[in-house]
Amino acid sequence: MASSNTIQFTFLEREYEFNCPSEQREKLTQAAEKLNQRMTEIHQNTTASRESVMLMAALNLSFELETANQSGALRQVDDNQTLASSLPNSAERTETERAALVEIAERLHSLSSMIGDID
Template sequence: MTEQKTLSVTILDRDYLVACPSGQEKKLTEAAETLNEKMREIREHGKVFGIERIAVMAALNLTHELLQTRPESATDRTALDRLHAKLDSALPGANSLDSLGLDLGD
């Protein structure tokens, strides 16, 4: 069972206590900082009011950015798979990129 910790993060000047798996504190803090920055940008543009609406717009924007980084077609996926295979064969002593902690969206 993974040990859970409680981490305090601040988003739009509000403090939140969030459960976090042990060892993931830095990633959660970075995620909260990214969300806070995006929500501040939206609030400063002054066209969206209310924290819920700001949060939804920030979530939509961040999700859109995430989806832009994914392969868009089977051709892209095939190219990534070929690159993955080439890197696997070029890295002595490493069975796969997975051993390096890299995730190519499999």
């Protein structure tokens, strides 16, 4: 019987049990569903072993995540450079103020990304 800190998932018709804090259950369940879907797709198109299918699915998802992170980082750099260049360069606007505004823009961008992930 699973404890309150464990969660069970089925991957390729086998059950696995994982420790999971209650506040992370929903996101972990979503991730497990996506992983299981990817593994099932790969399993249907190959005769590879269960272990190889799991590894291929994990590598595919990791590659997609890395690609998305790099794209987001590049987009954020472009956004921040645009913001920084649009700020006035007057005696009233110190470098510290400009840096603070850029940091605020970065945090807003991060929050909007998080909200987008929830939808």
